[in-house]
Amino acid sequence: MDQATVRERSLTYHLALATCRDGHGNRNLFNELMHAVYVGWFLQRSGYGNEPVEQFKTAEYAVEEVLARAQASNEWILTEDAVLAFERLLALHDSQLAVAPLHKVIEAERRLKHFLAGTASSPIAETH
Secondary structure, eight states: OOHHHHHHHHHHHHHHHHHHHTTOOOHHHHHHHHHHHHHHHHHHHTTSOOOOHHHHHHHHHHHHHHHHHHHHHOOOOOOHHHHHHHHHHHHHHHHHHHHSOHHHHHHHHHHHHHHHHSOOSOSSOOOO
């Protein structure tokens, strides 16, 4: 993946997190964050990364909570714990985009599209 595209993607995700951290989020920005988390998960499953599954689940659960809260009160803000999880996962994703071959990133994007077209609630394995 060329460096300009990597920087553009990274900037998009980090700006989304900064906006959501400050309480100015919306559904589209949270979708951007989850896009990074899920593609990061698929890339990690392909050998690019070693974050604990709990980090991914923390981010996922945090967005579910935000969506429920936004439905009731139109408040779109992440808790500090969730922000920390997203910071770690975005750092992981930045490093993945810097080293993973383009075909692996394309495959991760394809897997995300397949998940989104299905009925599963999450592509991330539950922790026990």
